[in-house]
Amino acid sequence: MSSDKQPESKLELSGVKKTFGSNKVLQGIDLAIPKGKSLVVIGGSGTGKSVMLKCVLGLITPDEGSIKVDGKETVSIDAKERDKLMRKFGMLFQGGALFDSMSIWENVAFGLIQGRGMDRKDAKGIALEKIKAVGLREEVAKLYPAELSGGMQKRVSLARAIAANPEIIFFDEPTTGLDPIMADVINELISSTVRQMGATALSITHDMASARKIADEVAMIYQGQIIWRGPVDDLDDSGNEYVEQFIHGRAEGPITDDAKSLRHAA
């Protein structure tokens, strides 16, 4: 109970499976993240990366497997426990998921006011701080999400995800749809905020530049399983042909071959 053999895992998934109808999306995911580290999961479109995050967040219940946070099982906990657990989490959704009926600062302060019962004035102070921290001007605070550009919305989502200083932060494709410079700014923001807050981060991306910038470690998901994992510095000589193909974005390779043979089998 006291000392583990490995550095203590903040988050640990083992054998997580999820099927939608006949679509076997997750087929036994095993993944552990040490406390304070940043893991980036790469993988093709539709391989179940977002579904994996939603399983961890309890938005989707996995069919099988275990998900442990701080060593405690979380898959079948009751609503009260789940509520407590959610306070450790911050999430940046792939589509932003900003509340369009609320102004920017209310979006950022939402979890503080409604989720934690903080005073509106105090929460607004923190929200403005976070809005500035992600490089937006204070005037933006009273606008509505629909009045911002996509990149600005991403920043606001980021500010909302980190507003309550979560212990574990999830980033679902933080840089898709942004120009390279804006993407780099977001990457900087992510790595600096994670470092400052000492948080553990699990990110998803198909943007290799982003992965290199924010990852301590990289894992690749393919056909519902983690097929490779290693430090970010090993990415270029992973010795795994799937990873090779993915990071170089080649059309020819084992991934394409598998897709072809699947199509033939069908």
Added chain:
Amino acid sequence: MSTETKEHPIADHIVHDTKSAVDYVLDACAAIGHTIMHLFQSIGALSIFIGRSITHVFLPPFFPRLIGRQIIDIGYYSLPVVGMTALFTGMVLALQSYTGFTRFNAESAVAAVVVLSMTRELAPVLAGLMVAGRVGASMAAEIGTMRVTEQIDALTTLSVNPFKYLIAPRIIAGTLMLPLLVLIGDIVGVFGGYVVSIYNLGFSPGSYLSQSWDILERIDVLSGLFKAAAFGFIVAVMGCYHGFHSKRGAQGVGAATTYAVVSSSILILIANYILTQVFFS
């Protein structure tokens, strides 16, 4: 030879025909079975949804600001629609019953018909249907959009229960505001009948009003208001339910909106029959 050649196609034809007949029957059975299973599944899902919603209506924390906003949205902004509906219905009732009753020299029953029809039936049902179209649709569209754009998931990750935050306020406001709308509708409807009777049909104001007042019993109004509360609940629940379970994409939200309006309208008519049976038999 000739018989043989004739027999074959006939035999083929028969075999083919019986097979397809059986197939048709089986297909029909499968379709019916599927529909029935789907129906029970939906009823089960809806029951669980209603159970959870009601639990969250009564359990803290409450969101008074949101309840207030819904009260304004459902109550205040529906006033013109419900008022107009009630006004013209009352006016038509007076005209129609007058032309009918003059045949029996029973013109004095006009006031009674207007006031009883309005309070017992027409104000609650018409207001319910109007609000189903106006409010139920917008609830389904709003919540459906929030579902599709992951805003409901975002609520959960920010430690806010969507049942408490989105659904309970709408159910509370719907159930409370519809009786109020109907009470106003009752008054406006009777006024409509009064105006037509006095200025168009030549009744005397004093006797019309006293005829209305004398025939009216407390149960007539109260049953109508109770119905209204039930209809408000139905509209809010169906709007929220279909929005909450909206399929992905704009198409999903569109379908959710349609389902919300159609199902709440039908349920209102069914509930109206059942409640009338309970109150007046």
